[in-house]
Amino acid sequence: MTLEKILTSDNMNPMVRKAEYAVRGELAIRSEKIKTELANGASFPFKRVVGCNIGNPQALDQKPITFFRQVASLVEYPDLLKDENAELTSKLYPSDAIARAKLLLKHIGSVGAYSHSQGIPHIRENVARFISERDGYPADPSKIFLTQGASAGVQLTLQMIVEHSNVGIMIPIPQYPLYTATLAVLDAKPVPYYLNESKGWGLTPEELQRSYDEASRNGIETRALAIINPGNPTGQCLTEENMREIIEFCRQNRVILLADEVYQTNIYKPESRPFHSFKKVLMSMGPEYENFEMISYHSISKGMIGECGRRGGYFECQGLDTSIMEQVYKISSISLCPNVQGQIMVDLMVNPPKKGDPSYEQYKKEYDDIYFSLIRRAKKLEDTFNSLEGCTCNSSDGAMYLFPQIRLSEKAIAAAKEAGKEPDQFYCMAMLEATGVCMVAGSGFGQVENTAHFRSTFLPQPELFDDFCEGIKNFHASFMDKYRD
Template sequence: MFKRSLKVLSNQPINRVKPSPTIIQPLPNTTTTTTIINNNITNKFEKMTKKSMTIDNICQNVRNAQYAVRGELVIRAEAISHQLQKQRAEGTQLLPFEEIVYCNIGNPQQLKQKPLTYFRQVVSLVECPDLLDNPYIEKIYPADVITRAREILGSINNTTGAYSNSQGISLVLRSVADFIERRDGHKADPSEIFLTDGASVGVQRILKLLIKDRSDGILIPIPQYPLYSATIELYNGSQLGYLLNEEKGWSLEITELERSYNDAVAKGINPRALVIINPGNPTGQCLDRANMEEIVKFCLEKNVVLLADEVYQENVYVKETKPFISFKKVVKDMGGDYADLEMVSFHSVSKGFVGECGKRGGYMELNGVTPDIKSEIYKLASIGLCPNVIGQLVVDLMVRPPTAGEQSHDLYIKERDTIYESLKKRANLLTNALNNLEGVTCNTSEGAMYAFPQVRLPAKAVEYANSIGKAPDAYYCIQLLEATGICVVPGSGFGQKDGTWHFRTTFLPSEEAIEGVCKRIADFHQSFMNKYK
């Protein structure tokens, strides 16, 4: 047997290692959410009794953690949104736009993506079982919807209001295992699957399991989704960034992984896991099989756990050249010791064509994890009692949709394909529009829901932003919001190569709205560039 990365440890004292200078630290020259809130607090608390909690005596990891996707820009956008509501109530028009367009987060239904009919019909019956006793029910709902609702209700004692097993509802765990088997062509065991409140909770639990203190590091891509950097900071771990190559379509190069790993080891940091986001967020690239096999070999050689974030697996727009392949399939196809690589894979109902972000449903699958470690993961799940039941049921619908011959199948396929083709069209439209802007380059969005353009800001703009304590890309994004109502996220919130500036935007606004969004960005950008030339 090969050495295990994960093992249960006794409570031995550990020599703490100070954070390395190469570790990603809280972003410089950016206003934190805490700062904004503090600035908005009135003096009414100054005369009150001395408080036990102060900003200096709370856990400083909480204070240092940053989550740019819901950070300063969104707080400002919400304030402007309230101002717009007030204007409408008063019949005034002071701002040059009528609404905020939230392109800061992959939240499809916020931007008017229609929910899948089959999902909502089944959930409505499960939430209100009395509807099934209505004598006209078969005239209102398709027969397969009624059958599915009865099956689900039979598995949860006829109510969504009771706790489920901490690992998840057995019916859903079996459905997920069957889905994985169909997708990958390899066996999947329901006992190795945990249902979670979205993929994020699964990620947080595994990072909690892996990190003891700053001496433990997690290899994360740069740019990265800030769930990872924020959670690593919360758990007092070390962030070990490896740079994706923007000049080669945000490719992942093994030499860069080696550099990051070796730098950490030289400073006394133990790399525990490697995070791979495929398709990429915020960068939108898709991995090919050869690159994935290199990654698997790296993980086995270095004895690190592979964390495969695959929540965008249905959002691949280059299926002919780079179809989605799961890491589970890759390790099993490679065989031998690779098949037993310690790995956790994550999926969610929030992305893809499902877009049910608010339902908070997801799962993680363990591979090569020993029973004693799985028991500890179960303990972490038990502390949270159980995932929300509706989220679990939406996972079931995602992995087991209506099949050919069932009454709801044709409508489901039509809705699914319409959403997918529209996303693909909007991705191309947005990236083409961005590439037409002065000083902007944007790689093709091969997958996911985002574009991540590089903006070559004029020296005067960079100088001015620095003089007011803002990261230059954050200043650009604030000005974009104030001028157009479009809310995006600065690249500094995801990490980026020194001396470059980016922003992340979704292409989720509807086809009717996306062209207007592109024009507003273009008009603002030209004005901004002219101002600071």
């Protein structure tokens, strides 16, 4: 007897069904499959799959920061810190890593115990110190929440804000699809504002106002504005002046600012386009902005750390009502606590070795090597894209991505339609099958109608990078030839 299914895609949660997340969508699933088939000896026109669909540096062999991992290793196995093992341990671990591990365990007890739901107090104090040193303005540990990565923080805070299905949240187009996916699940309305590709993915207050007003005319109550700075997928970095305009827009329209600043150290033009935190810019605008409502997010997954698999991050609440802070605590507590090793990595991120510490030189070298290599690879890939027929690509001020526009032929667009795919999705799938390179189609991020883009990280290994760029060039040329009108 076969039972008829109780739960089907027709009667499941329709908001969940509606959510889309292209970064791990059809292309990524196909690339995983190819990887398995390659491992089982199947033949493809390439030897390896290169995952450029997601900012996952250590999956592409970026070496973790040694000091951070030494501390993480010691806190896992506290017997190493006992007197009887001191001699052996000191041969494998530097003294500052040992001291840090002891300090952390003094505050934490065990990495295997649930912590405070908001995050370990000692670590939140260090985050507050980091923020105040970064910005030159005070930060309060009681307004900081440690999370399982910035994604979890964004999901939690959006969940707080969405009162009903007519609540709108302004999001950039193109955007990181976490935002549209989360809003779909919450049954809220994305209110798109467009970044101007021809002006380096710039953002104007006029466009923000247009977007807000259009939503209002449609009966949408816009409650918050999400901004990603440096941008994902666009890589643009906002000027201080622009940020003041955005804050002013929010204040005038009574909109909470959600500042996704996870790429704050991925800054590739530090002279002309330095990073400014929204917190700092806000504070510089004077005491009348003290009650301005803002949440800003940071993560251990990006920057030169790249500890994605660990799931750690934090958000800082600014100007939120006390009753809301209590609710944020309550909802955090239902999941008990963020994982403790992720919290520890936040501690290390905000408090790395200092000049004079035994591990400082090595830390500095590892950090800089990654940083300067990212600058080189970003430029190399940008040049590659701009050398392709029908392709233009803004340069990257920051983050880990390029988002080139490709102009496809009528024939290619017809072939895509035939295959039941968006043109950019069709292009990316052809690239994956030909080269093993997995990117994400622009349609997954949103784009101006009748344009086609894709997002690629510039994370492939430095020693393989030339081959990687060459493979893209060859594929593109043959694709363009194949579908020439």
